[in-house]
Amino acid sequence: MKVDVVIIGGGPAGLAAALSCHKHGIRDIIILERDSHLGGILQQCIHNGFGLHWFGEELTGPEYAQRFIDQVEKAQIPYLLNTMVVDMDEDKTVYAINPKHGPIKIQAKTVILAMGCRERTRGALMIPGGRPAGVYTAGMAQRLINIEGYMPGREVVILGSGDIGLIMARRLTWEGANVKMVCEIMPYSTGLIRNIRQCLEDYGIPIRFKHTVIKIHGRERLEGVTVAQVDDARRPVPGTEEYVSCDTLLLSVGLIPENELSQKANLQLDPVTGGPVVDEYRQTSVPGVFACGNVLHVHDLVDYVSEEAEIAGYGVWRYLNGLASQLTRHVDMRAKIETGYGIRYVVPQRISGEEDIELFFRSDNIYDEGMVELTDGQKVLASKRFLRIVPGQMERFKIKKQVLSGIKPGGRLLIRWRSLA
Amino acid sequence: MELICILCPRGCRMQVEPGADGQWVVKGNGCSRGKDYALQEMTCPMRTLTTSVWVEGGTYKLVSAKTDRSIPRDKIMEALKQTKRLKVKAPVNIGDVLIENIAGTGANLVATRKVERV
Numbered sequence A: 001m002k003v004d005v006v007i008i009g010g011g012p013a014g015l016a017a018a019l020s021c022h023k024h025g026i027r028d029i030i031i032l033e034r035d036s037h038l039g040g041i042l043q044q045c046i047h048n049g050f051g052l053h054w055f056g057e058e059l060t061g062p063e064y065a066q067r068f069i070d071q072v073e074k075a076q077i078p079y080l081l082n083t084m085v086v087d088m089d090e091d092k093t094v095y096a097i098n099p100k101h102g103p104i105k106i107q108a109k110t111v112i113l114a115m116g117c118r119e120r121t122r123g124a125l126m127i128p129g130g131r132p133a134g135v136y137t138a139g140m141a142q143r144l145i146n147i148e149g150y151m152p153g154r155e156v157v158i159l160g161s162g163d164i165g166l167i168m169a170r171r172l173t174w175e176g177a178n179v180k181m182v183c184e185i186m187p188y189s190t191g192l193i194r195n196i197r198q199c200l201e202d203y204g205i206p207i208r209f210k211h212t213v214i215k216i217h218g219r220e221r222l223e224g225v226t227v228a229q230v231d232d233a234r235r236p237v238p239g240t241e242e243y244v245s246c247d248t249l250l251l252s253v254g255l256i257p258e259n260e261l262s263q264k265a266n267l268q269l270d271p272v273t274g275g276p277v278v279d280e281y282r283q284t285s286v287p288g289v290f291a292c293g294n295v296l297h298v299h300d301l302v303d304y305v306s307e308e309a310e311i312a313g314y315g316v317w318r319y320l321n322g323l324a325s326q327l328t329r330h331v332d333m334r335a336k337i338e339t340g341y342g343i344r345y346v347v348p349q350r351i352s353g354e355e356d357i358e359l360f361f362r363s364d365n366i367y368d369e370g371m372v373e374l375t376d377g378q379k380v381l382a383s384k385r386f387l388r389i390v391p392g393q394m395e396r397f398k399i400k401k402q403v404l405s406g407i408k409p410g411g412r413l414l415i416r417w418r419s420l421a
Numbered sequence B: 001m002e003l004i005c006i007l008c009p010r011g012c013r014m015q016v017e018p019g020a021d022g023q024w025v026v027k028g029n030g031c032s033r034g035k036d037y038a039l040q041e042m043t044c045p046m047r048t049l050t051t052s053v054w055v056e057g058g059t060y061k062l063v064s065a066k067t068d069r070s071i072p073r074d075k076i077m078e079a080l081k082q083t084k085r086l087k088v089k090a091p092v093n094i095g096d097v098l099i100e101n102i103a104g105t106g107a108n109l110v111a112t113r114k115v116e117r118v
C-alpha cells in the first residue's frame, strides 16, 4: 500500500494532525491505532479541565476525545484500529500488524509520529525491597478504577506529585480509600498548582517536599513503605526515616515519550525531552517524518497537544507540495536553539526562520519576575516578561520572523532566563 | 488569606482580605472569573464531580459521568453514595442524564462517554 500520510497513534495528537492535513486538502491519509478505539489516553482521564483553550469550555477527557473523533468520522478520514506499528525505516516504510489483515506494509510519503508517552515505572527508580503486589503507576490505577472498575487498594501512598498522581489522590479518596501522603523528591511540585489545591488540600492530604520512598516492605502484598527526607543532592538524610503502613503505592514520577519507533528510524533524539529533535514545522531529522504530542515532549495540557498537531499537519502539507526549502529539508542546516540559564528544554530545537514561530519551553526551577530572552550570542532578538515560571507548567514564547532574518543556516541561538527581581 | 484559583491551568495566587466596607477585596486574579471564584470559595466552595458508573450490556463495563454544573464541595460524598448504587443500561450517549438533581443540589449527573450496546 502507498499513501501520502501515515499517522501512527490515534490519540488527541494523531486525530488533530489528521484533521489538520485534511483541512489543507490532503486526502490520502491513514491513522494506525493499536487500541480498540480512538482517543488515546484521554479515555481514562474522566476528570474535567480539558479544552479550556481549544473549545473555550471545560470538558472531561472522553468528551474532548469524542469531539475530535466525531470530526474525523465526518471528514471520513480512514483509520485502522487494533493495528500496532512494529517497525519503521528511514525511507518511511511502515510495518504494522492487525489481527484481520495480518502484517501490513505501507510506503508513505510522510509519516506523523503521534504515539504518546509511557509512565516511568518502578524499575526506573530502583527502590530497594521485595516485589509485592500493590505497586502501580498512577496511570495504571487510573485505568483500573475508571475503565475496568477495580479498586487497587485502601491505604495509599503516592510517590511523585505529577498531575496524574494528584488526580488519583482525589479519585481514590472519592472511592473510599485513605490516601496517607504524597512524597515529592523536589522542593516543589511537578504538577499544576490547581491540582494541589483541588485534589490534595480539599481533602487534607499532606504533601511532603524533599521526601522520597527508600524502602518497600511486604512479600505477597505491600505492607508499608519507608519514607525519608532528602538533601539537596537528593540523598536520604539519615535519621529522618519513617515507616508508613499502606497496601498500595502509586508512582507518579514522570512520563517518557514512546520513542522505540523513532529510534528504529534513526531519528535524532533530544536527551532532555526524550523525544525527537524537530524544527518549527515539527519535522524531525528525517525529512518527511514529523512528530507531535507527547511523543515529542510531555505536555501538561491536551489543548497544546492539539495545537501542535495542527502545526505538524501544516508541515506535512508544505512538504508534500514542495514548499519545504533546502533549509527545512536538512536538520543541520536549520539554526539550533540552545538552552541557557533557567531553561530545561525548548521545542522546536531547530528553526529555519521562514515564518513567525512559537517556542514551547520549560524552566528547570521556580523563578519569579523576569524575562525569557532569545539571543544570537551577542544581542537579544526577542524577549517576553513572566511573573513566574515553574517546571510543572509549559510556557510559550512567540517570535516574529523579522527578528530571525539574520540567522544563518547552521547558526546558533540561545534561550535563557534573566531575573529582574 | 491566600487562595489559588482552580478555574483554569494558570492557577493564579489571589489574596483575599476584608475591605473597609465589609466586602472582600480580591487581588492577584488574572481575570474577572477569578474574583467570582474567590468570593464563592470564601462562602461555599463549589466543585464538579466526575466519576464512573456501572453499565449493563454495553461495550464497556463503566461509563464516565460528571455533574452538569458544580455542586457544593460538602455534597460530594453524598452524591458519590448515590452513584455507587446506580446501574444504567446501554446504550448511553454523551449528555444522557443518569441521575436527576443529584444529592438535592439541582445538578444532574450526565454521561461523558458513549457506550454502545453489545
Ligand SMILES: Cc1cc2nc3c(=O)[nH]c(=O)nc-3n(C[C@H](O)[C@H](O)[C@H](O)COP(=O)(O)OP(=O)(O)OC[C@H]3O[C@@H](n4cnc5c(N)ncnc54)[C@H](O)[C@@H]3O)c2cc1C
Pocket (backbone or CB within 6 Å): A008, A009, A010, A011, A012, A013, A014, A032, A033, A034, A035, A039, A040, A041, A042, A045, A050, A083, A084, A085, A086, A114, A115, A116, A117, A118, A119, A138, A139, A140, A142, A163, A164, A167, A255, A258, A292, A293, A294, A295, A299, A300, A301, A302, A303, A305
Ligand atoms: C496516564 C496518563 C494520564 C494523563 N492525564 C492527563 C490529564 O488529566 N490532562 C491532560 O491534559 N493530559 C493528561 N495526560 C497527558 C496526555 O497524554 C496528553 O494530554 C494527551 O493525551 C497526549 O496526546 P497524544 O495523542 O500525544 O498521546 P496519547 O493520548 O497517549 O495517544 C497515543 C496513541 O498512540 C497509540 N500508539 C502508541 N504506540 C503505537 C504503535 N506502535 N502503533 C499504533 N498505535 C500506537 C496509543 O495506543 C494511543 O492511543 C495524561 C497522560 C497519561 C499517560
Ligand code: SF4
Pocket (backbone or CB within 6 Å): B005, B006, B007, B008, B009, B010, B011, B012, B029, B030, B031, B032, B033, B034, B035
Ligand atoms: S483568575 Fe482567571 S486566569 Fe487566573 S486561574 Fe482563575 S480563571 Fe485562570
